[in-house]
Amino acid sequence: MDPQQLRTFVTVVDHRSFSAAAQALGYTQSAISQHIAALEADLAAPLLFRRPVAPTEAGERLLEHARPLLLRLDAARADIARLRQERPGRLALACTPGALTPATALALVRARTATPRLVASVRMCGRAEAVQAVLTGTADLALVDGAVAPSDPLPLPDAAPLPAFPVSEEPLAVLLPATHPLAGRPALRLADLAAARWIDAPDAAVPLAQLRAAAQSDGFGHQLTYTGTDIRGLSVLVAAGAGLTTAALPAAKDLPGIAAIPITEPRIVHRTELLHPRTPTSPTAELLDALRPKQSH
Amino acid sequence: MDPQQLRTFVTVVDHRSFSAAAQALGYTQSAISQHIAALEADLAAPLLFRRPVAPTEAGERLLEHARPLLLRLDAARADIARLRQERPGRLALACTPGALTPATALALVRARTATPRLVASVRMCGRAEAVQAVLTGTADLALVDGAVAPSDPLPLPDAAPLPAFPVSEEPLAVLLPATHPLAGRPALRLADLAAARWIDAPDAAVPLAQLRAAAQSDGFGHQLTYTGTDIRGLSVLVAAGAGLTTAALPAAKDLPGIAAIPITEPRIVHRTELLHPRTPTSPTAELLDALRPKQSH
DNA sequence: CCATGGGTATCAGTATCTCTGATGCTGGAT
DNA sequence: ATCCAGCATCAGAGATACTGATACCCATGG
Incomplete structure (x- = not known):
């Protein structure tokens, strides 16, 4: 299980193809095939379905470890490189x-x-x-x-x-369309919104998974996923009634067409x-x- | 930076010797020397002082990552092995x-x-x-x-x-010698004991590091470290006045020569x-x- | 039913790497 | 100054890890 092989494995999964992974990594397809075969032999378990290429159950388990492992290897290297103080300015x-x-x-x-x-x-x-x-x-x-x-x-x-x-720490706010029936309220309880329609914008606002964890609730199902870091675009979707999101109160206050209502219950902060x-x-x-x-x- | 080399590195640090590590890992001393040389070349930093053998600053940084990395590699292997259901009974x-x-x-x-x-x-x-x-x-x-x-x-x-x-969750209790002036109290505040003499028994009782974190205090300095998992032996030390420890209230109640006083402040539980x-x-x-x-x- | 094509597996061969065993070297102790 | 325990270095044998060629497999379309 050397890191090179793990890297090959995640690349194959990402590309859903041996040959594409070969190209991405600068190997021949033969080498990729041999890497996967070696991993499967080492772990005594099939890791990938072929044709189409997809991780097996064992492959899924390995993936959960492989990405963090590779990241941490890079982190170790970076920690040591930092000691050499390579970019002073x-x-x-x-x-x-x-x-x-x-x-x-x-x-x-x-x-x-x-x-x-x-x-x-x-x-x-x-x-x-x-x-x-x-x-x-x-x-x-x-x-x-x-x-x-x-x-x-x-x-x-x-x-x-x-x-x-x-x-910094601010109150957490729900973003509602300005025309929403609850938009006039001074404050809201999160539980009252668990059944609402939500947008999951994990990179632009607060991920729904964090809301679920903080509210200890299984609600907050989402119909729409928003990819990207632009909160303006997200606010347009909210204003159009595509769903709700949460953000820090000060950051959300002045978005056009949006009402930002602080959440009082449960005790959650935006930090x-x-x-x-x-x-x-x-x-x-x-x-x-x-x-x-x-x-x- | 392959895992084999990392394993060699931590073994060398643990043994404080190349030759001892070689013996422990079943290699020749030559191979160990080459592993370390390869790592140092790869990371472009000296990892060990020689004679006596000790990690350098860069070596310390690497150690912080190497042990968890090796552990997680084993964890990945174990996760996949479990899918094969090897020990049913x-x-x-x-x-x-x-x-x-x-x-x-x-x-x-x-x-x-x-x-x-x-x-x-x-x-x-x-x-x-x-x-x-x-x-x-x-x-x-x-x-x-x-x-x-x-x-x-x-x-x-x-x-x-x-x-x-x-x-399960029980109140946390301080263990005092039965003869201690505070032994008669119905309850105690942790802050009043921050300056006391403590025994750090990380494997037998509650590690002092956890107390510090839970109490958000820098106190709880220890003079004595207790290694082992036997709470009886620890209680003898406490009874003799070597220092204080904490444990779950029910577990500590019946130790001979010990008064177990619940802690009310800050709100800490033994879970x-x-x-x-x-x-x-x-x-x-x-x-x-x-x-x-x-x-x- | 066969032909085709995209894609994975296998194989042989070579270049490289990684060990071992022998030996050199160095710093600390006597 | 000498010794010696212990790390570094070197050369060579054996194992490894690539590439390129080719076999195989399956889905698709005629």
Whole structure:
């Protein structure tokens, strides 16, 4: 079970084809076939149905481990590369759409001003991608938001642990069309909306899975999945009555055609946390300190 | 960075010697030297000081990833092996000392009675070992206890996620010598004890790290570390005034020479959770169902 | 029913890699 | 200064991991 073979396996699953995976990885199709055969022999279980190519039950189990394993291998490599301090003048921030608040943006601007020749960058992306970016060293910091119970940390992918601390917390709000019968209410209870029509926009707003977990409910079925990080486009769908979503109250207040109603029950907050590598290097460490909540101990 | 090399690396660190690692792994010393050289070339960083052998900074970073990676590789293998249902008549339970309550023990006895020819086993061990046993298939289920805030799940190692649910929850108690000035109190606040002398017995009682996390405090410094899973031996130390520990109130009540005082502040409970593989097989699944809390949904 | 074509499995051969065993080298102890 | 325990290096044998060619398999269409 060497990483090369695992990488081949996930690539084959992604492409649903041996030959396409061969092309993607720069091998011959023969090599791919041999990799899979070796894995199957090693694990003494068929991993793929052929024609069409799809993972078997055993293949599904392996996939659940293979992706995090490969990610963590990259994370290990990145952790060590960071010790060599290869990009002294860089500050790359990966960020989910709901996570960038004025306060943190200001801190970034100050860091940029304080350090001349600092090349700062912000990349807006989904949760998994942001975490992955910090793990693999593509980004130096990540701002990730989500909806959780007040005392809980944000749920993060299981590939490797990553230190984090909260940078802001706002009420969670439901986004309704302005014409919705409930749009005038001052506040809403989430339970009253469990049976509504929802849009799952995991990279633009709060993933429904987090709502279910925080509300400890099996509701929130969705008819529509929205892919992308643009909350404006999402709001158009909501305004048109395609379904509801949740977001931080301040971020949702001024969307056209949308009523943002705070949720009072259960106690859920919209929190954004800053994720950082174990051993941050120079310009990153300063921003980190500026954003870290001061605590008296 | 193939797993074989990583395994060599952690073995070398554990043995603090190339030659000893070679012996342990069944290689020649030459092969070990080449493994480490290959890793260092691949990562472009020295991983070990030689003579005496000790990890460098980069080596430390690698270690943090290497052990969980190797564990998860084993977990993947075990997950797939389980699908082949290799041990139909086995039920192996790994268990931390504070986790085995009469109710769960009874359920185990009933399962044993219900299925003739069932080979049941219980192994008492530390937290990390119990989790590892389920991950690698050495055990079918694990009962793990700990002290946390009432709504939080138990903290578990980061190698791979493992489904879990609570099976029992009791008040957390401090163990004091019966002669201690506070021994007569009906209840205590943890903050009043932060400066006391503590024994860290991570495998026999509640690890101090969990107390610190649950109390959000930096206190609870320890002078004495207790290795082992025997709570009786630990209680002798407490009775002799070596320091304090915490445990579940019912389990601690009848220890000789010990006063077990419940903790009221902060709100911390002693909970035990049942960890199980994603796809439990026959005799395991039944016990799992018997212990799973019934919920109306 | 056969022919075709897209796609996986197998095979042989070569280049590479990964061990072992022998030997060189180095730092610390006497 | 010498010794020696222990890591590094080297050459060579055996195992491995690729490629390219070809066989095979199944779905489709005539």
